[in-house]
Amino acid sequence: xxxxxxxxxxxxxxxxxxxxxxxxxxxxxxxxxxxxxxxxxxxxxxxxxxxxxxxxxxxxxxxxxxxxxxxxxxxxxxxxxxxxxxxxxxxxxxxxxxxxxxxxxxxxxxxxxxxxxxxxxxxxxxxxxxxxxxxxxxxxxxx
Numbered sequence: 001x002x003x004x005x006x007x008x009x010x011x012x013x014x015x016x017x018x019x020x021x022x023x024x025x026x027x028x029x030x031x032x033x034x035x036x037x038x039x040x041x042x043x044x045x046x047x048x049x050x051x052x053x054x055x056x057x058x059x060x061x062x063x064x065x066x067x068x069x070x071x072x073x074x075x076x077x078x079x080x081x082x083x084x085x086x087x088x089x090x091x092x093x094x095x096x097x098x099x100x101x102x103x104x105x106x107x108x109x110x111x112x113x114x115x116x117x118x119x120x121x122x123x124x125x126x127x128x129x130x131x132x133x134x135x136x137x138x139x140x141x142x143x
Contacts, residue, residue, distance in 0.1 A: 014081065017082075018080075018082030019082075021074055021082060022082060022083055022086070023087070024067065025068070025087070026086045026087040026089055027089075028067060028068060028086070030089050032061065032064065035061070038053060038057070039054055039057060
């Protein structure tokens with residue numbers, strides 16, 4: 001009886017994992033689309049926050065690429081029973097459906113941080129970097 005209950009619980013857990021991996025994949029796609037719109041808006045207005053926001057978005061993109069690599073590995077598992085694509089968030093604009101391409105990224109290789117060291121010498125840019133860090137640490141609320 002215990003073994004039967006454990007197997008039943010394991011099957012339920014597989015369903016939960018399938019749902020969660022689908023949600024994570026969808027969240028990554030939505031975030032990438034959101035960042036693209038933010039960067040475009042900052043670029044159009046000529047905002048001084050563009051450089052800091054681009055740096056933040058690039059770092060998030062690299063982290064998300066690592067997570068997507070793991071998600072795609074799960075999709076390739078022989079016994080995977082979920083949906084091997086991203087979904088569409090409720091109340092999301094239809095323009096959020098994009099195809100992500102992370103093939104240009106080299107997983108496992110560290111970025112060259114020395115190239116940007118001279119840039120951060122300026123006090124203004126350091127202040128913007130601090131502002132972006134503060135904003136990125138704020139809790140996200142869903143609309």
